[in-house]
Amino acid sequence: MAATALITGANRGIGLAMSQQLAASGHDIIGVCRESSPELDKLAKQVISGIDVTRESDVVRMKATLGDSRLDLLINNAGMMEDNRLGDIEYDSLRRMMEVNAYAPLMVTEALLDHLGKGSKVGLITSRMGSIADNDSGGRYGYRASKAALNAFGKSLAIDLKPRGVAVALLHPGYVKTRMVNFGGMITPEESAAGLIARMEGLTLDTTGTFWHSNGEVLPW
Numbered sequence: 465m466a467a468t469a470l471i472t473g474a475n476r477g478i479g480l481a482m483s484q485q486l487a488a489s490g491h492d493i494i495g496v497c498r499e500s501s502p503e504l505d506k507l508a509k510q511v512i513s514g515i516d517v518t519r520e521s522d523v524v525r526m527k528a529t530l531g532d533s534r535l536d537l538l539i540n541n542a543g544m545m546e547d548n549r550l551g552d553i554e555y556d557s558l559r560r561m562m563e564v565n566a567y568a569p570l571m572v573t574e575a576l577l578d579h580l581g582k583g584s585k586v587g588l589i590t591s592r593m594g595s596i597a598d599n600d601s602g603g604r605y606g607y608r609a610s611k612a613a614l615n616a617f618g619k620s621l622a623i624d625l626k627p628r629g630v631a632v633a634l635l636h637p638g639y640v641k642t643r644m645v646n647f648g649g650m651i652t653p654e655e656s657a658a659g660l661i662a663r664m665e666g667l668t669l670d671t672t673g674t675f676w677h678s679n680g681e682v683l684p685w
Contacts, residue, residue: 470494470535470579472517472572473542474508475501478589478637481657482539483507489661491537496526517542517568523575535579537664539587540569548605558606565610570617582629587664588618592636592677597684615675615685622673631672635660638678 469486473479474495480503483493492509500513512529515522544564546557569588580586592598594611615634622632637656659678667674675683 466490466492467536468492468494468509468533469537469539470496470530470576471537471539471541472496472515472569474511475499475504475513478640478653478656478660479539479541480504481653482541482660485654485657485661486537494530494533494535496542517572518563520571523571526572527575527579530576530579533579534581535576535584537585537587538573538576538580539589539664540572541587541589542568543589545604545607547603548607549603550605553605558609561606561610562613565607566613566617569614570621573621580625580628580630584630585664585667586621586625586630586632587660587667588614588621588632588634589637589660590614590618590634590675592683595675595684618675619673626669626672629669631667631669633663633667633672634675635663636675636677636683 469491471479471483474483475497483495484507487493487507493507494510495504495508496512496515498516500511504511512526515526544561548557573586591611593604593608594615596612618632618634625632637660638651640651640653640656656678663676677683
């Protein structure tokens with residue numbers, strides 16, 4: 465029986481690249497997104513579209529479509545980035561990023577607890593910019609704070625889910641050529657996805673709660 469991976473934000477960018485590579489390795493893909501894409505429709509076993517992961521009603525609807533399906537992999541990939549500069553901070557922007565980047569992955573994971581069993585793995589796509597120790601350039605107030613919050617949530621999830629046999633990884637994808645950064649990154653979504661999948665494959669209960677770069681480097685908090 466094929467392993468099943470549910471990926472949020474699966475219609476494009478890193479989420480689509482992970483979906484493509486996992487499907488090629490034999491996984492059944494459940495793609496969750498606001499709006500699907502032809503590429504996702506082509507490969508996914510199931511597409512759950514029209515989902516805003518910040519809305520509890522949408523998350524409840526997403527869960528209802530799964531029936532009793534077991535999830536071997538849950539990849540919380542959906543995210544957003546807006547710029548905030550000191551002296552011109554838009555606080556609604558900070559709130560939006562906290563909702564999408566931090567609260568939503570926690571809400572999705574909690575909602576899907578019944579679908580995660582012994583041996584399941586949860587990946588949280590965070591960012592090196594969520595590292596407080598690594599911040600040597602300032603700025604990006606909302607994005608940094610939301611990813612730092614996600615790291616804190618992920619560490620607690622790792623501790624709380626370990627007795628269930630579920631491991632959690634906090635994953636920095638690298639500086640990736642996606643729409644989020646106007647395609648100005650250093651690596652392709654495909655290169656990032658390969659590294660992220662390798663980190664998930666190597667994840668164990670002994671390494672649960674670790675903050676990794678997609679290249680395998682362990683990052684500071």
